[in-house]
Structures are given as structure tokens and as C-alpha cells.
Amino acid sequence: MNGGDYAVSGGVEDVYGEDAASMDQPITPWTVSVASGYSLMRDPRHNKGLAFTETERDAHYLRGLLPPVVLSQELQEKKLMHNLRQYQVPLQRYTALMDLQERNERLFYKLLIDNVEELLPVVYTPTVGEACQKYGSIFRRPQGLYISLKEKGKILEVLKNWPERSVQVIVVTDGERILGLGDLGCQGMGIPVGKLSLYTALGGVRPSACLPITIDVGTNNEKLLNDEFYIGLRQRRATGQEYAELLHEFMTAVKQNYGEKVLIQFEDFANHNAFELLARYSSSHLVFNDDIQGTASVVLAGLLASLRLLGGTLADHRFLFLGAGEAGTGIAELIALEISKQTGSPIEENRKKIWLVDSKGLIVDSRKESLQHFKKPWAHEHEPVKTLLDAVKAIKPTILIGTSGVGKQFTKEVVEAMASLNEKPLIMALSNPTSQAECTAEEAYTWTEGRAIFASGSPFDTFEYDGKVFVPGQANNAYIFPGFGLGVIISGAIRVHDDMLLAASEALAAQVTEEHYEKGMIYPPFSDIRKISANIAAKVAAKAYELGLASHLPQPKDLVKYAESCMYSPRYRTYR
Numbered sequence: 001m002n003g004g005d006y007a008v009s010g011g012v013e014d015v016y017g018e019d020a021a022s023m024d025q026p027i028t029p030w031t032v033s034v035a036s037g038y039s040l041m042r043d044p045r046h047n048k049g050l051a052f053t054e055t056e057r058d059a060h061y062l063r064g065l066l067p068p069v070v071l072s073q074e075l076q077e078k079k080l081m082h083n084l085r086q087y088q089v090p091l092q093r094y095t096a097l098m099d100l101q102e103r104n105e106r107l108f109y110k111l112l113i114d115n116v117e118e119l120l121p122v123v124y125t126p127t128v129g130e131a132c133q134k135y136g137s138i139f140r141r142p143q144g145l146y147i148s149l150k151e152k153g154k155i156l157e158v159l160k161n162w163p164e165r166s167v168q169v170i171v172v173t174d175g176e177r178i179l180g181l182g183d184l185g186c187q188g189m190g191i192p193v194g195k196l197s198l199y200t201a202l203g204g205v206r207p208s209a210c211l212p213i214t215i216d217v218g219t220n221n222e223k224l225l226n227d228e229f230y231i232g233l234r235q236r237r238a239t240g241q242e243y244a245e246l247l248h249e250f251m252t253a254v255k256q257n258y259g260e261k262v263l264i265q266f267e268d269f270a271n272h273n274a275f276e277l278l279a280r281y282s283s284s285h286l287v288f289n290d291d292i293q294g295t296a297s298v299v300l301a302g303l304l305a306s307l308r309l310l311g312g313t314l315a316d317h318r319f320l321f322l323g324a325g326e327a328g329t330g331i332a333e334l335i336a337l338e339i340s341k342q343t344g345s346p347i348e349e350n351r352k353k354i355w356l357v358d359s360k361g362l363i364v365d366s367r368k369e370s371l372q373h374f375k376k377p378w379a380h381e382h383e384p385v386k387t388l389l390d391a392v393k394a395i396k397p398t399i400l401i402g403t404s405g406v407g408k409q410f411t412k413e414v415v416e417a418m419a420s421l422n423e424k425p426l427i428m429a430l431s432n433p434t435s436q437a438e439c440t441a442e443e444a445y446t447w448t449e450g451r452a453i454f455a456s457g458s459p460f461d462t463f464e465y466d467g468k469v470f471v472p473g474q475a476n477n478a479y480i481f482p483g484f485g486l487g488v489i490i491s492g493a494i495r496v497h498d499d500m501l502l503a504a505s506e507a508l509a510a511q512v513t514e515e516h517y518e519k520g521m522i523y524p525p526f527s528d529i530r531k532i533s534a535n536i537a538a539k540v541a542a543k544a545y546e547l548g549l550a551s552h553l554p555q556p557k558d559l560v561k562y563a564e565s566c567m568y569s570p571r572y573r574t575y576r
């Protein structure tokens, strides 16, 4: 049929897409109703379990559906932490926490916020890595949105199936490079889910504004293809035009459905796609690649902070990277950019202070022809060097950074070479999860006789050496993306600019105090993360306003206060 007398057109605030749909297009019949009784208890966003008050039990038809006792949220929290600590196997803690998130969302976030140092390694690296590997086996209820090749041509409709209308942040993966674990296909979903729970817990973005998405174009992981419990498409990865078309449809549909101001965070894509997607969409969409830009920003923050311990300026140091993928080249570029800002020297000059080693050895000019494009800027003049150890000896770096995704590459010889060259060698073993770390905290401290300044991507326990307690830093992008995203949201930024990343790094470095330096720390503790995130958000927002990229006008006077006032609180609300 045609529209006839009832011609349809897009109306203002047509959030349900009903006006815009032509008469022969099906629409989703959303309704909004007040939950009560049994359905209220089954709704994780509103459920309070035994903490429903007497008044609420009367008003909301809950009498008899709960045992008589009324608990406080604090007591519920105490009980759950006690239960969690009974589990010795990390994956059991993970599933218990996911069950809580599905049952009682505010209690889940209260636990996560109040016990962040204890629970971060469970909902995030390293345990989330194991969870993704076994996602099919531990699968209970779906979380997030799955967009596979089967949904080609229908992605906008799929987005409309998501129950929340006001989405502010999407974290999306295609599962091809999950942490340092490689291709986990559709089971990569654990990553967007975990990252977004940190957006809420660490950055205060409302849970309803967070949308985890996994794009399934197949997997080349034979083990998963043969796993009877695998949850994804049982085919090899689509590439080339087929891949690009699906992603383009996705990017277009997101903008169509949620508008200009939804932040799309790319996560754990393989190198080739990660750089391409960021370059392709950064001028038309609000996009951020956490593995390139988030990691770069957090590492730069650690470097800026470490100058207090190492001395000199950033420009005085020599940097050597093992790994020339998203993290390595992303960090290298941001360091060069920061030096340019500080000294006014051209970025090309600053890149020469930074050397990268990949699986074929030091990246040098004679290799330029055969290098992938994102490695080319780092091909400096030097004779070929095959191994990392020889590269350390030849380049004499003051700072060694591992972003290879391959564990155990910082051998005793490599670390000892760093120690013989430097009074205080700065060593960052950034690959995740813990099994992929280039070296452990213990190794870094013992092999340098306690002289190293050490940070890693996944957490390591404090370590005692020669009577002194060392607190290893966790140089993880979780310090940056939640506050960065909050800053983007509160300013209504419509694009991400590199200067906003630099602002985030500087804000994080500024949170490191004398007391932290005394313990050898170059990052503040995660226990202060909400305050840290508010400060990062304020600086990122300020930069967005300065660059004319902010759309939330007028600019709030005190951005730190404003950021804090926007942050989600996990405390139960009273229901009338």
C-alpha cells in the first residue's frame, strides 16, 4: 500500500521511528509501563532484592514475594563480597558478578565501585580474557547486541530492538584481536560488556546509556570453529569489501539511530582494520579507538609522571618499543605529538627519538618498502638489527615499552641490559592478560636489583625486594577511557581530537602525588578512580570547548563539579 491519506514523514523527536517509517515498513511496538510486583523484582535495573522497604513492598505488590527481613544495601554488599571471596577460581567470581549484574544492577555497581581494586581483575583483565575464551560454555543470558553477517541489510532494525533509546556510548568489537589472546570471534562480547561496566563504575556513565556490540563476521580460530558450544557464525572471517560494507552499514545505522553525539569506541579489532576504521570514520563520526588512543593516552600519562623520578623532559629520553601494532604506534605518535607541543619542534624530528621492534627486528629504513603503512613513520636510519636484546644495546633506550601481545619477551638479558644502561630503567610490560605480559613485576624488580620503575597492562601484586615494598603501576587504558568518555558526553563533543587525548594524559599525570612517587608509583591508585575520572572528564571537556567541538552550551563554569554532578550513583533510589 502507499501512504494515501496517511502519508508519513519524520517528526521532531521521533525517537521510536514511527513517523519516519513508511506505511509498509514494520515498526517496533515499544511501550513504557511502571514495573511492579513480580516483574519489578525480575527487572535488574530496578530490583533491590531484600532491600525493598516495607512501604515499597506495600505500594508495589511485593508482599509475600520476599521473606520478612529488610536489609540495607551495605549489608547486601557485605554478604556478596563475602560470598565472592569464597570462590577460589577466578572464572567463578566472574560468573557470579555477571549474574549479579543481570539480577540487581545497582548492587553490582555498588560492589564494583566500592571494591574496585579487588574486582577490576575479575570483570576486566585478566579474568575477562578467560571468560571470552570460554564464553560459549559459561553463556547464560545474552548481554549486548550481536550483529552478524546474517543481519546485513537490517542493521538499523537490529539497533531498534535494543530497549534503551538514549544511548551515549557504544563499545564495539569484531573479536579479531581480543587482548593478546587473538581471534575469539563472537565470544569477544565479554570485552565490550566489561569495558562498558567500567564506563559506569569508573566514569559514572549511566548503565542505560551504554551499549555493548559485537560484530560477527566469522572467526579464523579453528578451535572455536570446532567447539560445539561456540556461539558465533561457524565460518571463516569475511574480509575486504564484504567486511567493509557490513561495517559501513553499521556506522551509518548508528548515526541514523542515535545521532551525532553517540561515542563509538572501537575495541580489540585487528591492526589492519583498527587503523583503517579510525581513519575512515574520524571525520564523520564521534569515534575513539581504545587500543590505539586510550592506551597511548594512559602510557603518556605514566611517562609524564615518571619524569619526576627519572629527571629531564620527555624530549630528553629515548624510547624503544617491542610491538609495532595499535598500541605501540599509537603511543609512539602521541609521545611525538606531546614533545612537539612542549618544544615547538616538528613532529617528524621527534619521531626519531622513538624506535620500534616488531617480529622481524628493529624497524629501519631499509625495511620501508615492505612495511605496513602504520609502521612507515618509524623506519629510521639504522643498520638492520634482528633481536630485541641487540636493539636495546644499539639504541640504548631509557624507556622500554612492551606492546607485542606476546608474553615473556623481556628476558633476563634484556632487562639486565636496560639496568646496565640506566640508573632507573623504566619498563612497561603492557600486553594483556597477565599471561601475555612481556615480564612480571617480580622479574623487573629482581633483574634490576630494585632499580626499575615498572608498570604493566594487567595488575601485579606489590612485591618486596631487599626489604623494600614496590607497588607496580597498572598502565591500563581503564584509567583513561571512562573519564575521557564522560568528558566527551558532558560537553556534547561531536568529534574526538588528539589534543583531547593529550588533555586526558596531563590530567591523569597531575593526579600522581608525592606520596605515590615515594612508593615508586607513576599512576594514582584505582581506588581514587571516580575522582580521577571527573578530573580527566573536566580537562577533556574544556579542550572540546576550546576547540569548538562541544555542543552542550553554555559551557558550565566549574567543569569538575559539573562532571561529578553528572556521574551515576549506584545507591538505591526510593520508589513512590
Ligand SMILES: O=C([O-])CC(=O)C(=O)O
Binding pocket: 125, 178, 179, 180, 268, 290, 291, 431, 432, 457, 476, 477
Ligand atoms: O582491556 C585491557 O585491559 C586493555 C586493552 O584494551 C587491551 O589489552 O586490548
Ligand SMILES: [Mg+2]
Binding pocket: 179, 267, 268, 290, 291
Ligand atoms: Mg583492548
